[in-house]
Amino acid sequence: MNECHPNLLTLANELLEVILADDSLDHRHLLAVRSTSRRLYSICMSSKLWKRKALTRWSHWHNASDDQCDWYEIYKKRHQLEELLRKEINLIAYKCHDEQIITNDRYDGIDRIVTGADSTVIVPSAIECLEEFLDANKWNKLTMRYYARLVVKYLSHCRLQDEIQAFLALPDWKQSPELVTDHTEAERILLTINKVLFTELNYHCNCDNYYDEKNVSIDKVLESGYGIPLTMCAIYLAIAARLGVHLEFVSFLSHFMLRWPCNSSSTNETERFKYIDVLENGKLKTREECLQMISFRLHRTLEHVSTKELLCVAIGNWVNELHRSIPYRDSLLQLVHALNLDLILNPNDQSIRFMYLYLLARVKAYDIKIIRDTFEKGNHGFFQMTPQHQRYLKTLVKKKYEKDNTMEIIKLRSEYPQVKFKIGDILLHKRYNFQCIVCGWDSVCDKGEAWILQNGINQLSQGKNQPFYNVLGADSSERYVAQENLETTDRTELIQHPELGRYFNSFSSKIYEPNEQMHKRYPEDCSEVGL
Numbered sequence: 001m002n003e004c005h006p007n008l009l010t011l012a013n014e015l016l017e018v019i020l021a022d023d024s025l026d027h028r029h030l031l032a033v034r035s036t037s038r039r040l041y042s043i044c045m046s047s048k049l050w051k052r053k054a055l056t057r058w059s060h061w062h063n064a065s066d067d068q069c070d071w072y073e074i075y076k077k078r079h080q081l082e083e084l085l086r087k088e089i090n091l092i093a094y095k096c097h098d099e100q101i102i103t104n105d106r107y108d109g110i111d112r113i114v115t116g117a118d119s120t121v122i123v124p125s126a127i128e129c130l131e132e133f134l135d136a137n138k139w140n141k142l143t144m145r146y147y148a149r150l151v152v153k154y155l156s157h158c159r160l161q162d163e164i165q166a167f168l169a170l171p172d173w174k175q176s177p178e179l180v181t182d183h184t185e186a187e188r189i190l191l192t193i194n195k196v197l198f199t200e201l202n203y204h205c206n207c208d209n210y211y212d213e214k215n216v217s218i219d220k221v222l223e224s225g226y227g228i229p230l231t232m233c234a235i236y237l238a239i240a241a242r243l244g245v246h247l248e249f250v251s252f253l254s255h256f257m258l259r260w261p262c263n264s265s266s267t268n269e270t271e272r273f274k275y276i277d278v279l280e281n282g283k284l285k286t287r288e289e290c291l292q293m294i295s296f297r298l299h300r301t302l303e304h305v306s307t308k309e310l311l312c313v314a315i316g317n318w319v320n321e322l323h324r325s326i327p328y329r330d331s332l333l334q335l336v337h338a339l340n341l342d343l344i345l346n347p348n349d350q351s352i353r354f355m356y357l358y359l360l361a362r363v364k365a366y367d368i369k370i371i372r373d374t375f376e377k378g379n380h381g382f383f384q385m386t387p388q389h390q391r392y393l394k395t396l397v398k399k400k401y402e403k404d405n406t407m408e409i410i411k412l413r414s415e416y417p418q419v420k421f422k423i424g425d426i427l428l429h430k431r432y433n434f435q436c437i438v439c440g441w442d443s444v445c446d447k448g449e450a451w452i453l454q455n456g457i458n459q460l461s462q463g464k465n466q467p468f469y470n471v472l473g474a475d476s477s478e479r480y481v482a483q484e485n486l487e488t489t490d491r492t493e494l495i496q497h498p499e500l501g502r503y504f505n506s507f508s509s510k511i512y513e514p515n516e517q518m519h520k521r522y523p524e525d526c527s528e529v530g531l
Helices: 013-020 027-034 038-044 047-057 071-095 104-114 119-134 142-168 183-200 218-224 229-242 287-291 307-323 329-345 350-362 368-379 387-404 449-454 516-521 523-527
Strands: 248-250 257-260 274-277 283-285 426-429 435-442 468-473 478-482 486-488 504-508 511-514
Touching (some): 013 027, 013 047, 047 071, 071 119, 071 142, 071 516, 104 368, 119 142, 142 307, 142 504, 183 229, 183 283, 229 307, 274 287, 329 350, 350 368, 350 387, 368 387, 426 468, 516 523
Antiparallel strands (some): 248 257, 257 274, 426 435, 426 486, 504 511
């Protein structure tokens, strides 16, 4: 009697599809199965099957296609894009481990991935892949998630740059949505905005503390209800635009105002516009009422301010406020980003370019793209390039080369027995009572004399001749702390620090596991935590 040996081919096609669609099987299993027979090949190449695999594997889709598409090709392209991004992020992590600011030239590999194809499709798809990385286990693959977040910011910045340039290229009348044509209705809308914004929500211009840094950021103004005339006008204009009323920024003696074309058919300035003064809770004024407020007129008083001019002023305010707190790292980063945005609006402004390069150099970062572009623009006469400017740019290129070709320092704890703590240790600051994680150490203080004097290091019992540790504080700070000010702790609170992924790959069982870059620099420290 012949024995029957059951196998996959004895099952119906419908049952085979159910088996192959199981979540425990990924694309590698399907590709292996499809090579066994023509029948299984046909089933494994089903678009419906690949759609299920794709939607199960990835949750972020900016445009989920219908069943008419070839989902095998969609899956294949998405998988290839993800692998390219993963490889490039690992390369960025390797090259930029010591960099406080990652300059745009470090993202050349990302640019190569998203260019050469339809950017309107590939960039959103790339961001979706990166968002999948960010959605991974919160305490796993911290380094991948850290750099994926930076790449998302970079791609978003590039897209924003394109959108700003496209928006500024439009005429003013195309920068506004569909308008309310009934002037009586439009005025009623403006009076309602005044009532809600200034009376019910109590928004006001912060005249008592005009130079508070929170006044120049719209998100902070929305939280506090206080701002400078520029930010208050921007909020007012945005609300009016949503409600169909077109307003424009105008310059005034000491602050910005808005104007409303209440009678657009008139050619008389006095009859054509009414002006909105946010300093007086949005009061509608005529041109004559505004001019009576000042004893003399300056050039362009009550004249229209273009979107580009307005953005330049807003960024200038931001830069000025950040200058006040330049010693702080976060402020320095924001200042660099502000100047980068300013370069989008004013690409031929020499002072902005050199200020941007100077600030980067302060943290030993060198944007080779901007350096080369500055050379080219200077040589083509966009601005005057002095010999001093040329020498400075050449110095930056030299420092960039030296930095990229410097051998990484390897630190062995066995050579420094005085170093008590290792990478990943959770410690407590004796004086300020906050938890922190060790992310680096020096056998003696590695700071200059100015820093030592400013922080009173010589007043410590062991002074500067003791180990110092780079630590990530539970208060999101980064500090350089003397060994005598630190001690071990039994407290097991999780420390969520924005820079955690720069140094550590995961957290488990009360242990922060150093990433590959830290393992190379501190091999003995990392071997003790089981890496």
